[in-house]
Amino acid sequence: MCTYLTENVEVEGSGKGREGWFPLRCATVYLDHPQHASAEHSLNIDFLNPDRGPSARVAVELDPASARALARAILRTLDQAPAGLVTVST
Template sequence: MCTYATEKIEVTGSGKGADGWFSVDRATVYFDHPVHAPAEHTLNIDFLNPEKGPSARVAVELTAASARELVQAIEKALASAPPELRE
């Protein structure tokens, strides 16, 4: 079943694609059927810079369990950094 629930946010960062590094300014997160991952449904995250065209995109498809572990790992990594660096 597709939820069609999609979250779009502005981000500041960089991604690496086939042509090297590029800036990313948007992320799209949704739970749906994957294109490549061997799972029925995955949490899909696309980091992109639409102004640079379709090749300026990094896509990730994670199982729900892996996505939850990633969220915990991100929170732990951020919590371990000094507060003044987390702005």
């Protein structure tokens, strides 16, 4: 199925694409058919900078269990940061 389950998130940071590092502006998170992963559906994230064109993109396609593990690891890592190091906690 094409789930059309898609979320856009504004992000600040950098990503490394085919032409090296570039600043990121947004991320698209969606559950749909992967381009490359060997699964019918995957949790896909495109880190993008639309100002720099479609090729300014870092893409991952994860199986859902991996995606959940990654999400938990990100939150755990941020939660464990020493006091004052991470200023935005939400």
